[in-house]
Amino acid sequence: NAGVTQTPKFQVLKTGQSMTLQCAQDMNHEYMSWYRQDPGMGLRLIHYSVGAGITDQGEVPNGYNVSRSTTEDFPLRLLSAAPSQTSVYFCASSQGAKNIQYFGAGTRLSVL
Amino acid sequence: KNEVEQSPQNLTAQEGEFITINCSYSVGISALHWLQQHPGGGIVSLFMLSSGKKKHGRLIATINIQEKHSSLHITASHPRDSAVYICAVCVANDMRFGAGTRLTVKP
Numbered sequence: 410n411a412g413v414t415q416t417p418k419f420q421v422l423k424t425g426q427s428m429t430l431q432c433a434q435d436m437n438h439e440y441m442s443w444y445r446q447d448p449g450m451g452l453r454l455i456h457y458s459v460g461a462g463i464t465d466q467g468e469v470p471n472g473y474n475v476s477r478s479t480t481e482d483f484p485l486r487l488l489s490a491a492p493s494q495t496s497v498y499f500c501a502s503s504q505g506a507k508n509i510q511y512f513g514a515g516t517r518l519s520v521l
Numbered sequence: 522k523n524e525v526e527q528s529p530q531n532l533t534a535q536e537g538e539f540i541t542i543n544c545s546y547s548v549g550i551s552a553l554h555w556l557q558q559h560p561g562g563g564i565v566s567l568f569m570l571s572s573g574k575k576k577h578g579r580l581i582a583t584i585n586i587q588e589k590h591s592s593l594h595i596t597a598s599h600p601r602d603s604a605v606y607i608c609a610v611c612v613a614n615d616m617r618f619g620a621g622t623r624l625t626v627k628p
Contacts, residue, residue: 442616452607452618459614467615499564506614507552507571512564 411435415500415513422490422520430485430516432500438511440503441483445469445496446515452499457506458483490520524548527608527619534626540595542622544608547589555582555593556607558621564607567593598626 416431434441442457444467454467458477472494474486483502487494500513525546534540544553555567568575568582570591575582579598584591595602603626608619 440614444616444618449620451620452609452616454616457614457616465614468617497562501564506611506616507569509566509569510554510556511566512556515562515564 413500413502413511413513415498415516417516418514420516420518422487422518424491424520426490427486427488428490430487430498430500430518432483432485432502432513433481434483434502434511435481436502436511437480438502438504439480440505440508441477442467442501442506442510443473443475443483443485444499444501445494446499447496455485455498459505492520494518495520523620524617525608525610525619527606527622529622530620531623532625534598534624536599536626536628538598538626540598540602540624540626542593542606542608542624544591544593544619545589546591546608546610546617548610548612548617550589550610550612552611553584553591554609554611554616555591556609558605558607560604567606595624598624600626600628602626 443455444452456475458464498516501510503510570584581594605621607621
């Protein structure tokens with residue numbers, strides 16, 4: 410099993426550009442989530458999904474969109490990148506929010 | 522004030538020492554997680570607790586729901602335990618995180 414796969418690992422964007430961070434899991438997990446990690450602030454939840462077709466906002470959802478058309482995939486879209494979105498992004502999956510979380514390797518994003 | 526507070530922020534220990542990292546939270550939770558973030562950035566889940574105590578190898582995690590407090594203990598610490606340890610609480614389907622404790626174990 411690959412676990413949780415995030416792509417790309419690194420990305421540099423210009424302000425105003427759009428992009429999609431991909432996240433896929435092969436463990437048939439219902440719960441998937443996206444976090445950002447900034448120095449001195451710890452991890453913060455952006456969006457989460459409790460199953461295909463169901464998404465909800467976390468602590469810092471502004472500037473990000475998500476969709477969950479399949480159990481396996483949970484992409485994160487930046488519609489118009491801003492320098493404030495420079496961060497390390499992690500995707501995770503689990504049977505439920507209460508259960509052991511499995512994290513992807515992370516995506517380091519810089520917005521210039 | 523953060524909903525999840527960890528202490529200490531930084532901790533340096535000598536190999537073999539017993540280590541305790543604390544986590545206090547101010548909200549009602551359904552579960553608490555301890556995570557380990559390696560120097561390379563990868564995050565691994567160590568424990569999920571809803572009550573009592575769990576042990577895995579040299580790691581022990583406890584939680585006191587009434588006092589809203591959890592501790593992570595490392596016995597016989599080793600340089601390979603050097604990492605950032607993160608406490609996270611589950612509030613319904615939402616996750617809230619502490620800022621992390623950076624542990625350095627010197628040989």
